[in-house]
Amino acid sequence: MRVLLSTYGSRGDVEPIMGLAVRLRELGAEVRVCAPPDFAELLAGIGVPMVPVGPSASALTTAARPAASLSERAAALIADQFEAVTKAAEGCDAMVVTGMIPAAAGALSVAEKLGIKAVSVTFQQITLPSPHHAPLAYHGKPFPPEVTGNRALWDLDAQSIEELFGAALNTSRVANGLSPVEGVRDYVIGGLPWLATDPVLDPWLEPSYFDVVQTGAWTMPDERPLPAGLTAFLDDGPPPVYVGFGSMPMRAASDVAQVAIEVVRARGRRIVLGRGWADLALIDDKDDCFVVGEVNQFALFSRTAAVVHHGGAGTTLTATRSGAPQVVVPQATDQPYWAGRVAELGIGVAHDGPVPTTESLSAALGTALAAETGERARAVAGTIRTDGATVAAKLLLDL
Numbered sequence: 487m488r489v490l491l492s493t494y495g496s497r498g499d500v501e502p503i504m505g506l507a508v509r510l511r512e513l514g515a516e517v518r519v520c521a522p523p524d525f526a527e528l529l530a531g532i533g534v535p536m537v538p539v540g541p542s543a544s545a546l547t548t549a550a551r552p553a554a555s556l557s558e559r560a561a562a563l564i565a566d567q568f569e570a571v572t573k574a575a576e577g578c579d580a581m582v583v584t585g586m587i588p589a590a591a592g593a594l595s596v597a598e599k600l601g602i603k604a605v606s607v608t609f610q611q612i613t614l615p616s617p618h619h620a621p622l623a624y625h626g627k628p629f630p631p632e633v634t635g636n637r638a639l640w641d642l643d644a645q646s647i648e649e650l651f652g653a654a655l656n657t658s659r660v661a662n663g664l665s666p667v668e669g670v671r672d673y674v675i676g677g678l679p680w681l682a683t684d685p686v687l688d689p690w691l692e693p694s695y696f697d698v699v700q701t702g703a704w705t706m707p708d709e710r711p712l713p714a715g716l717t718a719f720l721d722d723g724p725p726p727v728y729v730g731f732g733s734m735p736m737r738a739a740s741d742v743a744q745v746a747i748e749v750v751r752a753r754g755r756r757i758v759l760g761r762g763w764a765d766l767a768l769i770d771d772k773d774d775c776f777v778v779g780e781v782n783q784f785a786l787f788s789r790t791a792a793v794v795h796h797g798g799a800g801t802t803l804t805a806t807r808s809g810a811p812q813v814v815v816p817q818a819t820d821q822p823y824w825a826g827r828v829a830e831l832g833i834g835v836a837h838d839g840p841v842p843t844t845e846s847l848s849a850a851l852g853t854a855l856a857a858e859t860g861e862r863a864r865a866v867a868g869t870i871r872t873d874g875a876t877v878a879a880k881l882l883l884d885l
Contacts, residue, residue: 487883490578490602492520492571494540494563494589497732498800500525502609502682502875505706506582507534509879520574520593532706539570540589544763556625560588561654567592568658575600580882582607584682588651590674595659603885606676607878609799610820611688614679614698615640618691622819624650640695647671682878683799686869687806687827701881702874703803710782716758719776723756725791726776727851728810730760734796734817742842744769746794749847753855755791784808792854794847797821797828806833809867811854815842833863 489510491503500521507517511534518535522543529536540563563586571593575581581604583593590606597604612619617636621643623629627650629642647670656666667673681690681700690700712720720726729746743759743766750757756774759766768775778786783801787793787808795801797814802824805812812834814825825836835850842850853859 487514487580488516488518488578489882490518490520490571490575490581492539492567492574492581492583492590492593493585494522494543494567495585496543496798497525497528498609498798499585500528501706501800502704503582503584504529504532504534505704505875506878508532508706509875510882513879513883515879515883518574518578520571537570537574539574540566557650557654560651561657563589564592564595564651564654564658568596568662571596572600575602578602580604580885582882584608587613587647587670587674588654591651591655591670592658594674594676595655595662595664599662599664604676605680605882605885606674607680607682609682609703610823611681611683611690611698612820612823614675614681615643615695616691617693617695619823644669644671680878680881682874684803684806684870684874686866686871687803687831699881701878702871704875704878705803705807705872706875708782708784710785712781712785713778716776716778716781716786719756719758720789723774725789726750726756726758727753727792727794728758728760728787728790729794730762730766730778730801731764731796731815731817732760732762732798732801734762734764734798743767745842745844745847747775749842749844749851752848753851755855758786758790760795792834792851794851797824799824802828803870806831806863807867807870807872809864811859811863813837813847813850813854815847816840831862831866832859833866834859 493499493503510517520537520539523538524542524544581597581602583590584607620639624646627646651670681698682704684703690698727750747769759777761779768777783804787805787810790810792811793805794813797816812828814828815837816822816825817840828834829836835853837850
């Protein structure tokens with residue numbers, strides 16, 4: 487069986503795909519991936535063939551002032567999907583599609599055109615209509631304040647997505663011999679979407695508007711040893727606090743680094759600073775700080791006193807699995823949701839807002855470092871499943 491895994495987004499959209507790719511290969515499937523060019527090295531590291539699609543996801547995310555509107559950028563992404571995914575899907579029997587809505591809509595359209603069975607997957611349930619949570623508003627398209635009911639808000643969500651991406655999708659579909667679709671969001675969700683999240687960290691609640699297959703989160707065992715310099719730093723003192731914001735640009739990165747380092751030092755702790763797409767950097771040459779780039783996050787987090795991060799789905803899962811208490815400083819999209827889940831589970835703190843101050847971060851870190859938070863974080867860590875990618879791989883092959 488030949489399977490194409492298609493995504494477009496940040497690392498949090500790509501790493502789960504890598505976990506599924508590894509499990510599919512173990513079950514005898516031939517796998518290839520269509521993803522942004524940023525992740526070619528990561529995929530090469532596990533020996534999975536990759537077809538790059540679209541512009542750099544990092545460049546698209548960190549651009550200070552995008553020259554094109556969201557609709558124009560979506561049109562370009564969709565066109566890129568038709569070109570790259572059509573090439574990547576040649577000879578495939580099934581597709582797994584995830585990532586940004588316009589990109590996913592384009593990839594699913596290619597599957598439809600080629601007659602390939604496709605499964606639509608999300609790594610955060612807040613993109614799925616539900617009576618238990620409200621949708622996220624798109625930038626520049628806030629929901630009317632007088633609308634508060636979930637059903638009405640989800641109707642407005644469908645309308646916003648249609649206005650942003652409908653014309654762009656249907657232009658490409660018609661150009662490729664497909665009929666227009668009415669309702670981009672529902673087209674992407676499909677009849678039976680898969681939710682690749684952990685049922686403890688992210689429980690899908692019933693009753694709902696439709697059925698969902700929750701497979702568990704897709705993780706990939708990371709056997710990489712930590713760099714020698716980092717290991718020496720960890721061995722040389724008590725567990726440090728990790729601070730990093732992953733794929734978030736953090737335009738005030740230097741100020742954030744300054745605040746974080748000063749707050750951690752005031753608590754008598756050492757710090758490991760994750761460089762990330764924000765390019766966080768040390769503020770001096772004192773030996774209580776260490777900056778890291780790409781590392782085995784699970785191995786690192788397991789040796790920390792606490793993890794301060796942006797609340798991406800993948801980072802939140804990894805921190806939760808590690809048993810480290812968390813301070814989540816959400817920046818955008820689904821991150822406030824994950825911050826809320828961390829707080830609700832009692833395994834950390836949801837910071838109020840995207841910009842930490844000395845006072846706010848100090849208070850949050852104090853709670854995270856409390857003994858009861860650490861005990862709860864370690865208890866919850868033992869309940870997190872690690873078989874989600876295997877479950878999904880078997881389901882896909884059974885299709």
